[in-house]
Amino acid sequence: MIRTTLLASLFLLMVSKNSTAKEFCFDEVTYSPSQTTFRLFAPKSAKKVVVRLYKDGQAGKALKTVKMQCTGEDLWTSTVQGDLRGSFYTFDMGQGETPGVFAKAVGVNGKRGAILGEWPMSDDWDPVRPVVKSPVDLVVYELHHRDFSIARKEAKYPGKFMALTEPWAIEHLKQLGVNAIHILPSYDYGSVDETKLDKPQYNWGYDPVNYNVPEGSYSTNPYDPACRIKEFKQMVAALHKAGIAVILDVVYNHTYDIEHSNFQRTYPDYYYRGERSEVRGEMAYSNGSGCGNETASERPMMRRFMIESVKYWAKEYHIDGFRFDLMGVHDIETMNQIRQELDAIDPTIFVYGEGWSAGACALPNEKLGMKANIPQMPGIAAFSDDIRDALRGPFSDDTKGAFLAGISGEEESLKAGIAGMIAHPQVDYAKVNYSKVPYALQPTQMMSYVSCHDDMCLVDRLMASIPTLASLPTPLLSRLSPLQTEELIRLDLLAQTAIFTSQGIPFMLSGEELLRTKKGVHNSFESPDSINQLDWTHKTRYPQVFEYYKNLIALRKHHPAFRLGSADLVRRHLDFLPVNGNCLVAFRLKNYAGRDDWRNIIVILNARKESAEVAVPNAHYTVVCQDGQVNEQGLGTFSGNQVTVGPQSALILHD
Numbered sequence: 001m002i003r004t005t006l007l008a009s010l011f012l013l014m015v016s017k018n019s020t021a022k023e024f025c026f027d028e029v030t031y032s033p034s035q036t037t038f039r040l041f042a043p044k045s046a047k048k049v050v051v052r053l054y055k056d057g058q059a060g061k062a063l064k065t066v067k068m069q070c071t072g073e074d075l076w077t078s079t080v081q082g083d084l085r086g087s088f089y090t091f092d093m094g095q096g097e098t099p100g101v102f103a104k105a106v107g108v109n110g111k112r113g114a115i116l117g118e119w120p121m122s123d124d125w126d127p128v129r130p131v132v133k134s135p136v137d138l139v140v141y142e143l144h145h146r147d148f149s150i151a152r153k154e155a156k157y158p159g160k161f162m163a164l165t166e167p168w169a170i171e172h173l174k175q176l177g178v179n180a181i182h183i184l185p186s187y188d189y190g191s192v193d194e195t196k197l198d199k200p201q202y203n204w205g206y207d208p209v210n211y212n213v214p215e216g217s218y219s220t221n222p223y224d225p226a227c228r229i230k231e232f233k234q235m236v237a238a239l240h241k242a243g244i245a246v247i248l249d250v251v252y253n254h255t256y257d258i259e260h261s262n263f264q265r266t267y268p269d270y271y272y273r274g275e276r277s278e279v280r281g282e283m284a285y286s287n288g289s290g291c292g293n294e295t296a297s298e299r300p301m302m303r304r305f306m307i308e309s310v311k312y313w314a315k316e317y318h319i320d321g322f323r324f325d326l327m328g329v330h331d332i333e334t335m336n337q338i339r340q341e342l343d344a345i346d347p348t349i350f351v352y353g354e355g356w357s358a359g360a361c362a363l364p365n366e367k368l369g370m371k372a373n374i375p376q377m378p379g380i381a382a383f384s385d386d387i388r389d390a391l392r393g394p395f396s397d398d399t400k401g402a403f404l405a406g407i408s409g410e411e412e413s414l415k416a417g418i419a420g421m422i423a424h425p426q427v428d429y430a431k432v433n434y435s436k437v438p439y440a441l442q443p444t445q446m447m448s449y450v451s452c453h454d455d456m457c458l459v460d461r462l463m464a465s466i467p468t469l470a471s472l473p474t475p476l477l478s479r480l481s482p483l484q485t486e487e488l489i490r491l492d493l494l495a496q497t498a499i500f501t502s503q504g505i506p507f508m509l510s511g512e513e514l515l516r517t518k519k520g521v522h523n524s525f526e527s528p529d530s531i532n533q534l535d536w537t538h539k540t541r542y543p544q545v546f547e548y549y550k551n552l553i554a555l556r557k558h559h560p561a562f563r564l565g566s567a568d569l570v571r572r573h574l575d576f577l578p579v580n581g582n583c584l585v586a587f588r589l590k591n592y593a594g595r596d597d598w599r600n601i602i603v604i605l606n607a608r609k610e611s612a613e614v615a616v617p618n619a620h621y622t623v624v625c626q627d628g629q630v631n632e633q634g635l636g637t638f639s640g641n642q643v644t645v646g647p648q649s650a651l652i653l654h655d
């Protein structure tokens, strides 16, 4: 089945020896005004490989069909005379037309590759890339282009890359204080028809088509191949100028389908895991992605593809980080090689992923980028479903609550999350919900979060899982009474206080700061705008929510004690304080942790419906977070060794 592995490696060796400054990337178009050379990685055994040239990006017959020659092991080339600038092309090796796997510019809907004369914004377009010393200094904000801007009244470019260049957008992000935007799939994906943008269409975009081209529906003109490239870069430059890093959600683990994929159409069955039946000769594809297929990162050319693709985004588009969708489908070795190659470009480029798959993979779990294998992947982080579910309840049942619902038994998982999922003498991992051993060697390997685009957003989950907030049949924010709304907000703020005081890397879903609701929809990947869009009127309707998020983020950013960044420092400076009873967690960051200005910081998280007493070391304290308010300057002072924390809220004090 793995019939080309060796050949592919030899080929790669040969190619890298021969290539000059530019590395060969699977398929390549080298343009000059007098001629254009096409190269394609396709099996030597192919009967016939052609390039077709077109005037248009999608319509019309080929102007010319040119036969390619096999000029190396699995390398096909052809040179066409004349000035092809502005033309489009496809390759065809008998499996259907394709722009190749590494097209860098395409026509509408990504069907045909585009030959550009001048490359859009080729240099000096982004002089100020933000740099963070440690990933633990990041505050990550996960955003879908359309969610964020489609309902914003003053948006000039609703739903587009360019929306993130607009003053209202930048201002909001800066006000909130996030310093990294993780954008949902922004490469060219298949589920939105770019020729019908006059009709509202929505998709998260987890159906990759062209991995190395920005998505057309987020550009102002998907027919113009240069437009999406230029506008994506303008977006990155505007965010960078505002000190905000840009993280790309990358989905190499599967493609939209197999039959029409560019992988399959250039090198059949090479890029996917599966087994060929000996009797019938058919491929049985593995489906660890839950989307019908799974790619084979362990094969040299798939591995090389992933490496070259992230390098391309990092170098060409100045991307600051990568979030690997279903990282648990990829093998550990590939993830480590990606880390190494990105280190060579810029070691601050941040890599994290979902440390799980969505089904059984064709490789054993111990070889895969699973959360439990994070100790074998230094410099790579994984989302902690441990802290997420300890707070809100399990993925499998939206109506099931946990700590926030006042249900006991999740305290140890929460403590593990607060410590950054590292080994800590006061955390008993036997009592942790999922990770029975610490999965992180360093707190920078843990993504701390309570909600993301998947599942219900925090507000909906609270309404679905907290009996007193249930407004049946559908949980709707607008149906809550003022008292219910107050309780909802208390719990929402409590949840994020756990996240933003965790030693892991804090991550939030866009809109949570506006008390976002998706009207109870769990999987809104293709729901209409009415479900997914941010309702900006919430910013004035629930001003206390935005205010708390903003001040909480500022508190974290101003106080290194909350982001020590090293497991040793966390173990030295983080103590959990003894408490009586359940649904109460208290900890202290002691002795000027991380050279903080504050000597000791005490954080108490109380999910009970009544207030709680907690013993603290005797001192004179300044309260900086209490009853739904955060103020670093102080909300009051107090001396003694016993504090009261209000119901369903957090208390933070320092001496």
Ligand code: CA
Pocket (backbone or CB within 6 Å): 109, 110, 188, 189, 190, 191, 192, 194, 209, 215, 216, 217
């Ligand atoms: Ca597309």
